[in-house]
Amino acid sequence: MSADPSPFLTLKEAAAFLRYSTSSLYKRTDIPRHKLPGSKDWRYDREELLAWAKSAVPQRLEPKPEPASPATAKLQEPRTVPRRRTSRYR
Numbered sequence: 807m808s809a810d811p812s813p814f815l816t817l818k819e820a821a822a823f824l825r826y827s828t829s830s831l832y833k834r835t836d837i838p839r840h841k842l843p844g845s846k847d848w849r850y851d852r853e854e855l856l857a858w859a860k861s862a863v864p865q866r867l868e869p870k871p872e873p874a875s876p877a878t879a880k881l882q883e884p885r886t887v888p889r890r891r892t893s894r895y896r
Contacts, residue, residue, distance in 0.1 A: 813852050814840075820850035824859065 821828045824837075831837065838854040841847070 811852075814849040815852060815855070817848055817850075820855060823850075823852070823855060 815823060817828055817832060820826075820839075821831045824831065826834075832848075836858075837850070838858055839848045839850050842849060
């Protein structure tokens with residue numbers, strides 16, 4: 807008699823499944839999760855995590871826009887902060 811794995815994962819199991827740290831997974835609000843009623847615990851549905859991971863892959867692999875060339879980019883001068891005249895560390 808083999809027990810089927812539960813479709814719901816705890817925070818630690820979901821973190822291991824996605825290869826995230828538990829703190830990173832807890833902070834990410836874009837990952838689908840469900841809060842247990844009357845508890846502080848979260849549960850993650852395995853199928854929802856797979857769907858999220860598949861939809862997130864193309865976004866991660868999109869090429870980043872090339873930075874503007876220095877000739878066309880506005881060159882900003884560094885901002886200087888005026889020194890306080892009443893500094894006690896003069």
